[in-house]
Amino acid sequence: MRVMNKKALAVLLVVLPLAVILTYHWNSGSISAIDIRGRDTLKNLLDERIRHMKYENDNIPYRIKENILRTLAINGCVCESDKSLINIPFAQLLFSQVSATQLNAMFQGAELQRAKQYRNKEYQSFRERTFTAADSLIIADANNPLQYPTQGVEVRPTRTILIPGLSLNVKSKERQHLVELTATMGTFDTAVLVDGVQISGEGEMHIHFVSDSLALLNRQLQFVTYTNTQFHPNTADVVQFKTTGFQALFTIKIRHPPMPTFYNPGPKKDYNVSTLVTIATKTFLRYDKLQDLIDSIRKFYPTVTIVIADDTKDPKPVKGPYIEHYLMPFGKGWFPGRNLAVSQVMTKYVLWVDDDFIFTSNTKLEKMVDILERTTLDLVGGGVREVTGYTANYRHIITTDAGDEEGDCLHIRTGYHHVIEGFPNCVVADAVINFFMARTEKIQKVTFDPRLARVGHLAFFIDGLGTLHVGSCDDVTINHASKIKGMLPWGQSETDKAYSAFRYPSEKEENVNEYDLYYLKNHFKCITSD
């Protein structure tokens, strides 16, 4: 007996810890495989419901208001050139005329077919990854005795929340009151138990409450919890809330909330441009102009970091305190260089300048910091002053219209949306000139597409639509080093000539230009601009 007990004890001493270890690590693999190939089950459920809504009054006639109907773009969008309203000499000098470009026109035959197939496939995957059931249309039925939350219910992945606002308000005196909740990506439970309410399905995807007393049922409904059990980093579940004869649908977002990205201004007590701003630029061949820029910066901001992306063939060293010089493969390009420079910025704001700009006493970066600190703007442009005295701000408005399977319509116009309250020299627009200060985390989020090698400007702002709140102030200016001399044939240095030869793409080069990208990358079918 004692031998048996010792053996049994020995076995236990080995088996028990192992059993504990196994149980401890059990959780990691216990959930069965989950399909993430993007089927729109929940979105289909919501679409079905919309399709089956009754429209009882469809026989009642109406008179159409043409001007309003036109703004609705019910059959998709089109891009049309302006027909000239006034036919006078020099009309084009006096009025900007809108021109339209169909973006698929650059493709022919089999290549066009392939481009269309590719675009459709990519757009479908994009929609699956980007839109959730929380974006779908839900319409609340009238006279529903159910009270429930219609928006704002959110749970972090794998976590639990209390569902607010659930209640049943039947007017009729019924013997029994019944409600049920169903979900697909999580389970329900209750944080408390109220006597007089029968619950079935605690901890399951379908929970059921019954009570003779409406007051008791509603007290119980104040404490219903939802736990996300089917992991996803950013999606939404649809909850069906039912009682006898009535139903309501609402979504619960399942996601990590947007992640903050703050920049510590550092231990210094001063709140100054050097701790908050990094100056970024790209250079190619024009070391003399670059040095003029650096010297002009140092007159006003001796310790601000300057990040330089350089794709010159035989690069020269650019040295000095607070200067970071990055060397790229020869001729890699304009937007690659911009993206590189911005990728290295460690301060809250980044100031973009071209390498042929010159700081003056009007280049007050403090003003730009001020408006970015005090408003919801993400980017603020200034003015670039030519040697003639003319100051350009390149303010543009960019709008889009929902189109068809071929894509959306893109509209670019000079102008701005509105003046900014409290900042009378500043306006809100959608695109500005190449002299701007921006929140680093936002500009890094949008990125300068490295596929644009030679020319590109608006592409950045188009990629930024919906992400960037853009402004432009005309009381902060920078000088543009004289181009006049460089434009005259006898005024060009050897460097100028080499620069010009490279800067503007030859026809033979297989460059990606902005229009290619609007079609292939951003899913636009046409563009109008003035």
Added chain:
Amino acid sequence: MRVMNKKALAVLLVVLPLAVILTYHWNSGSISAIDIRGRDTLKNLLDERIRHMKYENDNIPYRIKENILRTLAINGCVCESDKSLINIPFAQLLFSQVSATQLNAMFQGAELQRAKQYRNKEYQSFRERTFTAADSLIIADANNPLQYPTQGVEVRPTRTILIPGLSLNVKSKERQHLVELTATMGTFDTAVLVDGVQISGEGEMHIHFVSDSLALLNRQLQFVTYTNTQFHPNTADVVQFKTTGFQALFTIKIRHPPMPTFYNPGPKKDYNVSTLVTIATKTFLRYDKLQDLIDSIRKFYPTVTIVIADDTKDPKPVKGPYIEHYLMPFGKGWFPGRNLAVSQVMTKYVLWVDDDFIFTSNTKLEKMVDILERTTLDLVGGGVREVTGYTANYRHIITTDAGDEEGDCLHIRTGYHHVIEGFPNCVVADAVINFFMARTEKIQKVTFDPRLARVGHLAFFIDGLGTLHVGSCDDVTINHASKIKGMLPWGQSETDKAYSAFRYPSEKEENVNEYDLYYLKNHFKCITSD
């Protein structure tokens, strides 16, 4: 008379075109200044409504379910170490123990005060810029005769939409039926006119419908339009929909929809790794290992582009077809180098490798492309095989809990969420090892924070929470060049010694480490990890 007429005509010929030009350009400046200093008027409206809801049943008692209540984290979150449940020898070898770190502990006195002030201020601005009225809680009243859309109504900035689903379903027989709609960032109108309905406020922020016939009123309500007049690139308006004795609230999102970012695989008919993938890496000093990596890649993928970020002090050239070599300031660092390399990628996917990895016949990039093409994953990691045969995948789960004004709680555990249906060798996690393929547009959106100079790994995945859907497959592996020789003192080359001296931060260096960033950048107050 004739002289007068000529003069008048001359004046007209000058004035009229000018007047036309002025009228033509009038629109650009006619809207008055708009305040964008981020006041939460609409969110306050919704919060007020929630606060004033009646809770009639508050006297009814209940029994608490402790286990459920605990998951709710009602009073914020805490980070606690595991108390050891089983006190046996070698417990730590058998069980991972969870340790907790309070992140503000690194700051003292005045520095802590400044850090707190800064964090609070930044968090308030962040919330103003990031959350809209569409994120606020709205609860639908029961027994409301109004039918209306509770989610899914969206309009592009400055555009017009039809509001779906508006209807009045009163049961009682009233003499007159009345509804009104009010908004603050746009105006209402109607696309059609139904006889027998009186409308006032067309084109204004408050519109009013009256009719003796409910059917006529509801027919009219099928055609109500909303036009965004107060520009904002990404916000939401709150619509108040009222009838006698009842009200409903719903939000209309005003935004550019998420912008697609597609990558054209190019004119080739083949759909292969070289057109879809770019390999990115960072190197420092270890040119021999880097060359071994490149040679191993070329055995299997002779034409795939390799982007190399290099911050060696006296860099050597790294040449070859499809190789791009970028030179950085000496010792700029690890995450800056990662961010630089990724900023130059022009293909749909980017594969990250360390410079001391070696490709083998098991390094099948096609498998990684396949799962990214066919699922909603944004990033998929593989396994890194050490010379001992042990293969690491570094799978981690990262969860967060909502905290208080000090910040949220961050929890890091080894493990994964679930297996992927259809891909039995693959799982979903939140962080993986440094050998992964990712969608370029997503990885560029998250960015590798250039403030992490020496060490960092999980920081990238934490920045990616909510943005990246992360997976890990154990059937794609890469070899790690032998470290054993390099770890023994007599096995180190001069280069190895210089590398080690630089790689690991000395105590004197004022480096930003990951924990600094979790506190200052991501607004966490504490972290637990196993």
